[in-house]
Amino acid sequence: MEPAQNAGRRSFLKKCLTGAALLGAGGGGGLLATGEPGAPFAKSRVVVARDPMLRGTGATVDLRRIEALLDRALQALFDRDHPIEAWKKLVHPGEMVGLKVNTLGGRGVASNLQLVEAICDRLQKAGIKAGDIVVWDRDSEEMEHAGFHLSMGGNRVQCYGTDHVDYEEDLAAYGSVGSRLSKILTQRCNVLINVPVLKDHDGAGVTIGLKNMYGVIHNPNKYHPNGCDPYIADLNMLPEIRTRMRLTICDATTVLYEGGPGFKPEHSWKCNALLVAQDPVALDHTGWQMIERKRAEMGLKTLKAEDRAPNYIATAADAQHRLGTNDPRRISMVEV
Amino acid sequence: MSFELDTQQGESSVLRGNRSPFDRRSFLRCALASGAALGLTEFSAPAAGMPAAADAQKQDEAQFTVEAKFYHKLANRKIKCDLCPRGCTVGDKERGYCGVRENRGGTYYSLVHSRVCAAHVDPIEKKPLFHYLPGTVAFSLATAGCNVNCKFCQNWNISQSRPEQVPAEYAPPRRIADLARQYNCPTIAYTYSEPVVFAEFLMDVADAGHEAGIRSIVVSNGYMQEEALKAAYGKMDAVKIDLKSFSESYYRDVVTGQLKPVLESLVTLKNMGKWTEIVYLVVPGLNDGDAEFRVLATWIKTNLGEDVPLHFTQFHPEYLLKNLPITPVPTLERAKAIADAEGLHYVYIGNVPGHPAQNTYCPKCRRLLVERVGFTAGQMLIRKNSCPFCSHPIPGVWHV
Numbered sequence: 001m002e003p004a005q006n007a008g009r010r011s012f013l014k015k016c017l018t019g020a021a022l023l024g025a026g027g028g029g030g031l032l033a034t035g036e037p038g039a040p041f042a043k044s045r046v047v048v049a050r051d052p053m054l055r056g057t058g059a060t061v062d063l064r065r066i067e068a069l070l071d072r073a074l075q076a077l078f079d080r081d082h083p084i085e086a087w088k089k090l091v092h093p094g095e096m097v098g099l100k101v102n103t104l105g106g107r108g109v110a111s112n113l114q115l116v117e118a119i120c121d122r123l124q125k126a127g128i129k130a131g132d133i134v135v136w137d138r139d140s141e142e143m144e145h146a147g148f149h150l151s152m153g154g155n156r157v158q159c160y161g162t163d164h165v166d167y168e169e170d171l172a173a174y175g176s177v178g179s180r181l182s183k184i185l186t187q188r189c190n191v192l193i194n195v196p197v198l199k200d201h202d203g204a205g206v207t208i209g210l211k212n213m214y215g216v217i218h219n220p221n222k223y224h225p226n227g228c229d230p231y232i233a234d235l236n237m238l239p240e241i242r243t244r245m246r247l248t249i250c251d252a253t254t255v256l257y258e259g260g261p262g263f264k265p266e267h268s269w270k271c272n273a274l275l276v277a278q279d280p281v282a283l284d285h286t287g288w289q290m291i292e293r294k295r296a297e298m299g300l301k302t303l304k305a306e307d308r309a310p311n312y313i314a315t316a317a318d319a320q321h322r323l324g325t326n327d328p329r330r331i332s333m334v335e336v
Numbered sequence: 337m338s339f340e341l342d343t344q345q346g347e348s349s350v351l352r353g354n355r356s357p358f359d360r361r362s363f364l365r366c367a368l369a370s371g372a373a374l375g376l377t378e379f380s381a382p383a384a385g386m387p388a389a390a391d392a393q394k395q396d397e398a399q400f401t402v403e404a405k406f407y408h409k410l411a412n413r414k415i416k417c418d419l420c421p422r423g424c425t426v427g428d429k430e431r432g433y434c435g436v437r438e439n440r441g442g443t444y445y446s447l448v449h450s451r452v453c454a455a456h457v458d459p460i461e462k463k464p465l466f467h468y469l470p471g472t473v474a475f476s477l478a479t480a481g482c483n484v485n486c487k488f489c490q491n492w493n494i495s496q497s498r499p500e501q502v503p504a505e506y507a508p509p510r511r512i513a514d515l516a517r518q519y520n521c522p523t524i525a526y527t528y529s530e531p532v533v534f535a536e537f538l539m540d541v542a543d544a545g546h547e548a549g550i551r552s553i554v555v556s557n558g559y560m561q562e563e564a565l566k567a568a569y570g571k572m573d574a575v576k577i578d579l580k581s582f583s584e585s586y587y588r589d590v591v592t593g594q595l596k597p598v599l600e601s602l603v604t605l606k607n608m609g610k611w612t613e614i615v616y617l618v619v620p621g622l623n624d625g626d627a628e629f630r631v632l633a634t635w636i637k638t639n640l641g642e643d644v645p646l647h648f649t650q651f652h653p654e655y656l657l658k659n660l661p662i663t664p665v666p667t668l669e670r671a672k673a674i675a676d677a678e679g680l681h682y683v684y685i686g687n688v689p690g691h692p693a694q695n696t697y698c699p700k701c702r703r704l705l706v707e708r709v710g711f712t713a714g715q716m717l718i719r720k721n722s723c724p725f726c727s728h729p730i731p732g733v734w735h736v
Contacts (some may be wrong), residue, residue, distance in 0.1 A: 104429060163500070170655070178487075178656045202414065202427040219496050221435035222485050222592075224424075259412055262428030 007136035011283030043332040044279035044325050046286045049073035050335070054253060059336025061253050066274075067118040070249070073276040074122070076336045086176040087126035089190070090246055091191055096132045097123055098189030098244070102212050103137045103146035104197045106254070108263030110146035111195045112251045115274070119193065119249065120157050134158040136184045138215040158188075167218040175234035175320075179217035185240060194246035194280070197286050199254040200260035204228040205303045208262055208287040209248040209280045210236050210323075227308060233316040236280065236323050246301075248283045257294040269294055281316045282331045288313060390735040399506055400451040400499065404437055404444040405536050406564045407542070415441035419564045420483045420532055421597040427573045434533040435498045436481035448479035449537045452512075453494050453504040454528050457519050459711040463527065463555050464686055465613055466696060467645055467732025468574040470706055474553060475516035478528035479504070479537065483559055484593040486580065487656040488619060495529040509537070509544035515551045522736050523573070527555035535568040542571035558601035559593050565601055566608065574733065575610040577602055581616075581623040582632040590622060590657075599635070606640050611733055613645040615686065618663045618671055620651065633678035642681050643731040648672055649686035700728035 051069045056062050071083035078086040091097055099119060101111035120133055122177035131154065137143050140150055140161035151159040167180035167187070185192065196212035204211055205225050210232050223231030236242065252275055258267035271290075277283035288310055292302055303309045317326040325331060406419040413428040414691075417437065424432035426439040436448045458476045460469055480502045482495035489495055494502050507515075516524050524545045528536045531554050542552040551573035558577040569575060579598060580591050587595045605612045616632065618624050636644055648671040649662045668685045672693055675683040685693035689710050696706035696718075703725045707714040717724050718734045 106429075167501070173656060202425070202430075218498065218501055219435065221431045221433055221498070222496065224430075224433065225422075225592075260427070262413065263432065264412070 008041070043330050044282035045077060045083075045278065045332045045334060046275060046277040046279070046282050047073045047076045047292075047334045047336060048273055048275055048286065049076070050271075050273040052272055055270070061112055063114045063117065066114045067121070068114070069274055069289050070118045072226075072336045073249075073274050075132075076334050077276050077278070084125050087122050091123060091126055091128055093127035093129075093334050094132075095128060095191045096134070096189045097128055097191045097193060098184060099133065099195050100109065100185075100215065101135060101143070101146075101148070102210060103139075103142045103148065103216065104215075104261060105197065105199065105263040106142075107147055108265060109197055109199060109254055109256050109260075109268060111197055112253050113147050113251070115251050115253065116148075116195060118193065129155070130157045131155045134160075134184060134188050136160060136162065136182070136188075138162050138182070139143050140164060160184075172238050172240055174237045175222065176231055177217075177234040177238070179219050179235070181238070181240055185216050185244065190244060191243070191246050193246060194248040194250075196248070196250050197254070197256075198250055198271070198275070198291065199256040200258050200291060200303075201308075201310075202260065203308065204232070204312065205308045206284070206288045206291055208250055208275075208284045210284050210312065210316055212263050213241055216241065227311055229312040232312040232317045233314065233321045233323065234316075236316060237321055242323070245280065246278065247278055248275075248280050250254070250283060250287055252287070254292065255291065257291050257298065258313045260299055267330065279324035280327050283315060283324075284310070284313050284316070285326040285328075286331065286333060358704070375690045390394075396506075397447070397500075400449055400504075400548040401445050401447055402449040402536055404446045405539075405567070406561070407437075408426060409442055413439070415439050415442065417444065418561055419535060420560050421594060422483060422559075423561075424692065431498075434481045434483045434530075435496075436479065436533050444534065446534065446536050447499050448481060448534045449540070450506055450508045451479050451499055451504045451534075451537075452477050453480050453499075453502045454478040455505075455507070455515075457521060458527075459712060459713075460523065460525070460553070461708060461711040463525060463553065464572055464647055464649075465576055466647070466684060466706070466708070467613065467682070467730075467734070468553065468611055469522060469733060469736055470708075470716055472522050472736065473520070474523040474525035475512070475519060475521040475550075476525040476527050476529075477507070477512065477635050478526070479534040480529060481533040482530035483532050484530070484557055484591050486591050488590070488617065488651060488654050490652070490654045491528050492655045506544050509540040512541045513544040513548040513550055515549055516545065521550065522550075523551045525553045525555060531556050532560050532564075532568075535564060539568050539571055546571075557591075557593070558598045558605075560597070560601055562604055563603055564598065567706040569605065569610065570608060572610060574613075575605055575613060576613050579614050579616050579632070582628050582635070583623065586623050590619070599639070601654040603639055606644075612640070613647065615647045615649055616671075617649050617651055618658050618668055619657070620663055620667065622660075624663070624667050624671070626670070626674060629674040630678060633675035633680050633683075636675075637679050642679050644679055644680070645684060645732075646674075646675055646681040647684045647686045650688055652687075669693070696730070698723040698726060698728055698730065705730060 049069050049072050054065050074086035080086040103110040126321050140163050162182040165183040171178045172181050194209050196209045199207045202205040204227050213235050252271045252273040255269045255271040278322050315324050316323040407417045408417050415426050417424045417432050422433050426432050428439050431438045438445050455477045457473050460474050462471050480494050480497050480499040531538050545552050553574040554572045555576045555681045584595045587593045648668045672683045681699040694708045705717050718730050722729050
């Protein structure tokens with residue numbers, strides 16, 4: 001049963017407006033803007049940036065080193081000599097930028113604080129005001145448990161959960177999904193940078209960028225059957241998400257290759273890497289393969305053998321969704 | 337009272353709604369509803385139907401959290417829920433499909449014990465229960481959450497929300513029982529959202545109610561595992577089951593559930609001797625075929641008996657089915673005619689105020705026995721569980 005698409009005049013107008021924004025975004029900042037120039041079918045570029053010495057001799061990620069890692073990743077993604085030039089290709093002064101982090105796993109495996117700090121710094125250097133940056137997830141308490149310090153108001157970078165502002169009252173619907181969206185997404189930002197973590201997931205197979213959008217809606221529990229397929233793909237089709245999504249910076253500094261999504265130290269891996277892409281499907285596909293390789297190395301079965309292959313990634317790439325590509329031939333993986 | 341509010345599609349509730357201020361439509365609905373609500377000071381906000389403050393205080397989670405009764409532990413701190421047929425396997429820090437049960441380090445918790453997000457004093461006819469204490473009122477309550485996701489849900493604001501997204505009051509079982517008695521309610525009704533998901537709370541309230549001489553009734557989808565059903569609904573005095581269709585595909589596509597376990601629940605309830613009535617919401621184009629009505633009626637007659645009341649109710653566009661029209665009254669009349677012809681004795685039409693098929697007639701002499709206007713029972717002529725005209729037994733619980 002297809003959900004109702006005609007949810008009243010107000011919703012219709014909203015959809016028309018977001019539709020216009022979607023079309024307008026296709027010119028220079030569209031999903032596959034980082035494809036290789038001149039190619040008949042532009043490839044989606046996924047940058048995998050690694051630094052084995054990211055933590056130095058300690059356990060904590062070093063801020064300077066992750067800044068450098070982030071810079072290398074952005075330069076490689078946008079073919080720029082200077083990192084801030086890369087960021088300026090992505091965002092523009094006056095825009096309100098939301099960083100959707102993932103804090104469900106607590107301190108063990110949440111979006112890295114130093115990484116988020118580095119992103120905020122680079123955004124400001126690219127001309128975004130601190131007060132126009134909001135770091136957010138669904139729940140403030142979970143954010144605090146993950147080490148984030150909440151901050152609301154003033155000219156500082158904002159940091160809080162949806163519980164502070166609530167969800168939209170109207171439903172946003174596409175395909176199998178009908179949900180209320182976080183007002184942080186709809187009212188506090190017009191650019192979305194997705195900052196997920198790379199994790200195994202007992203139901204979905206893996207949880208990376210596409211699934212991180214479950215933290216945007218009020219009812220994620222309704223979308224876990226059937227390995228979250230097609231729910232994840234349908235959710236990412238919502239214009240409110242799709243038109244804002246500019247970049248995914250996946251934190252793979254600590255990766256959970258088994259037993260997720262809750263933190264299992266015995267199955268965590270200090271990978272010391274970042275995955276960066278504008279194509280969210282290509283990034284998820286690449287992250288999935290990384291997890292499979294690690295599982296093989298550790299003598300674990302493939303996710304398919306465990307009957308939990310992340311089929312939602314293929315759905316996100318299919319003709320109905322076209323959120324990106326999962327075809328390895330159309331993914332240009334750049335390792336730096 | 338607004339017609340929209342009165343629909344039996346899924347009883348509408350009077351609640352504070354969401355943490356955000358209401359839109360105009362919601363506000364009007366609640367404001368209208370408050371006319372029917374009582375001034376329950378203990379539940380002032382839900383009963384008054386006023387918008388909650390946007391920055392509602394963070395609720396104290398601990399007081400609502402109890403270990404779930406129906407689950408078992410798995411390896412790697414996972415659990416498997418044994419409450420409903422969905423049988424969610426839930427990893428650490430995750431919740432089940434219902435959104436109100438959470439795995440914390442390998443132990444599964446209900447987050448909605450004593451967490452009442454809607455409370456109201458309703459006529460029992462609104463449930464609807466037509467053969468159980470007609471003309472009385474029920475102290476009706478709900479928590480957030482549901483184990484299905486019906487695309488026509490009228491109360492999706494609470495049923496499809498997580499508990500922390502809906503303002504609620506701490507109302508432990510004894511307090512519920514006290515309030516019910518205070519407002520002269522012979523029954524406590526678990527309703528509005530889906531009581532399956534707050535089974536632990538329901539069981540404790542039922543015990544407290546029975547100690548105070550107050551009975552319990554539940555309005556449920558019946559989508560429950562057998563052992564949980566026996567334990568939880570074993571404490572109920574009457575049950576209304578929403579049988580949403582007689583087709584597995586409808587349950588899969590529109591309800592996000594399964595038909596078979598619901599039918600099994602109905603049979604289990606019959607074997608338990610629970611007074612049960614069935615509601616079938618007729619949705620245009622989706623579950624309104626003659627063949628489906630016929631097989632439904634035949635199944636009820638064969639498996640539950642000809643005396644089980646069956647209510648065909650009118651659909652109103654809501655939630656994710658706003659694109660469909662209201663069920664035409666002739667469709668409901670056709671459904672009733674088919675069920676009558678199949679031999680069911682008590683087939684009602686609901687949600688159509690003033691329709692004669694809201695009344696109870698003697699199946700033998702056809703005389704009017706209970707006249708209903710809206711949700712109020714007018715004359716009630718049944719005496720000693722029998723028709724006063726021909727002495728034919730009329731099944732039900734007619735007197736307190």
